Amino acid sequence: MLRANLNEILVFLSVVDEGSFIAGGQAMGLTRSAAGKAVSRLEDRLGVRLLNRTTRTLSLTDEGRVFHERGLQILSAVDEAEASVAGRSGTPRGVLRLTVPDAFGRLVVLPLLQKYLAAWPDLQAEVSFTDRVADIVEDGFDLAVRIGAQEASADTGLVSRVVAKYKALLCASPAYIAGRGAPQDIDALAAHDCLFFSSRNQKQSWRLRSGDGGAWVKAPGRSRLRLDSAEALRDAAVAGMGIALLPDFLVADDLAAGRLQQVLPGIDAGEVKILALYPTRRLLEPRVRRFIDLMVEELGD
Numbered sequence: 001m002l003r004a005n006l007n008e009i010l011v012f013l014s015v016v017d018e019g020s021f022i023a024g025g026q027a028m029g030l031t032r033s034a035a036g037k038a039v040s041r042l043e044d045r046l047g048v049r050l051l052n053r054t055t056r057t058l059s060l061t062d063e064g065r066v067f068h069e070r071g072l073q074i075l076s077a078v079d080e081a082e083a084s085v086a087g088r089s090g091t092p093r094g095v096l097r098l099t100v101p102d103a104f105g106r107l108v109v110l111p112l113l114q115k116y117l118a119a120w121p122d123l124q125a126e127v128s129f130t131d132r133v134a135d136i137v138e139d140g141f142d143l144a145v146r147i148g149a150q151e152a153s154a155d156t157g158l159v160s161r162v163v164a165k166y167k168a169l170l171c172a173s174p175a176y177i178a179g180r181g182a183p184q185d186i187d188a189l190a191a192h193d194c195l196f197f198s199s200r201n202q203k204q205s206w207r208l209r210s211g212d213g214g215a216w217v218k219a220p221g222r223s224r225l226r227l228d229s230a231e232a233l234r235d236a237a238v239a240g241m242g243i244a245l246l247p248d249f250l251v252a253d254d255l256a257a258g259r260l261q262q263v264l265p266g267i268d269a270g271e272v273k274i275l276a277l278y279p280t281r282r283l284l285e286p287r288v289r290r291f292i293d294l295m296v297e298e299l300g301d
Contacts, residue, residue: 005045011038012050013071020058069140076285090286093122098291099134100127100145103231103250104274109145112298116291123287131229137279142288144277145295147230147247161276161292164299166247168269170208171260175240183243183264186210186219193242194221195233206245211266234260247272274299 015024015035025035043050050064060068072094100109106129113125128134128141136144136158145163172182183189186208197204206219225241227233230250237244237251238259254260276292278284 005042008038008042008045009071009074011035012042013068013075015039015051015058016060016064016068073285076287090289091122092116092120092285092287092290094285094287095124095126096287096291097140097142098125098127098145099136099139099141099143100129101131101147102129102229103131103234104145104147104247105129108249108299109295112291112294116294120287120290136277142278142285143291146275146277148272158277159280161296162273163276163292163295164274165271166249166274168245168272169248169251169255170243170245170263170267170269171237171251171255172243172263173238173240173259174261176237176242177261177263179240186217186264186267189243190220190222192221193225194219194223195236195242195244196223196226197230197233198226198228204245207270208264209268211268213268216270245269 011024011028011030014027015021018024018027021035021039022032025032028035030038039051046063046067048063049061050067052059052061076094098105098109098113105127109127113127117123117125133146134141134144180192183192189206194206196206206221207216208219209216221243225236227236230246233244234246234250234254236242237246238254243263251260255262274295276295278288278292
């Protein structure tokens with residue numbers, strides 16, 4: 001009975017991937033009628049409709065979309081199990097679903113993804129570029145890349161890995177500095193407009209220390225403008241709206257072009273960690289593990 005159930009699931013996945021009962025059945029060595037009956041038996045057993053059928057098209061129902069996604073995860077886990085026993089590393093395939101911060105994703109992750117897709121032609125990718133924190137499991141992501149987040153704890157159901165570290169810099173535009181003056185120490189920030197990152201009512205705080213390795217202190221500063229996008233913070237700083245604390249990869253070009261100037265260059269603003277977070281699994285799919293390894297290899301230095 002279990003083998004019959006698995007065959008019905010495989011037929012369903014094949015029909016969805018091929019886009020029709022005819023092509024899906026042929027891929028499984030079945031006729032169109034046999035493929036249709038297998039999917040109908042699966043729907044009857046589950047008590048839900050997985051596919052909307054018309055004379056010309058097929059489309060997934062909401063339940064069908066969830067079942068198809070879980071089915072692909074099962075196939076990937078089976079592939080990984082076979083690879084571990086056979087002594088090979090596993091071939092990335094299926095759909096890699098990522099959520100990445102907007103600016104970091106476009107500037108850093110997208111070029112890596114281009115290289116990754118070129119190396120593995122059987123792989124597809126779906127990427128959400130947003131600075132908002134997504135629920136990885138609920139939203140169906142394989143992997144989230146986050147900037148400056150806390151490392152995952154066991155009770156979150158997530159695993160985290162630091163893939164890169166960037167130096168954090170205080171920056172402001174020449175026009176802002178000309179109009180307001182440059183702060184001479186950390187306490188002087190209290191008289192300046194500071195641009196803070198804020199998401200879901202959680203405001204960023206700045207922890208700074210003197211360059212000679214003194215104690216970390218929470219920096220003072222007025223916050224009249226709070227934004228949930230790192231790139232928007234950079235744009236606001238370039239526009240002369242205040243002082244921003246940003247990772248060096250994001251402001252390197254602006255500093256070189258003179259659009260921004262470093263504020264308090266002798267102050268240590270710490271490092272910005274880039275974390276990869278993914279759901280806890282005994283067998284991590286090759287498409288996820290290989291991409292994490294690529295980020296560490298390319299960005300770790």
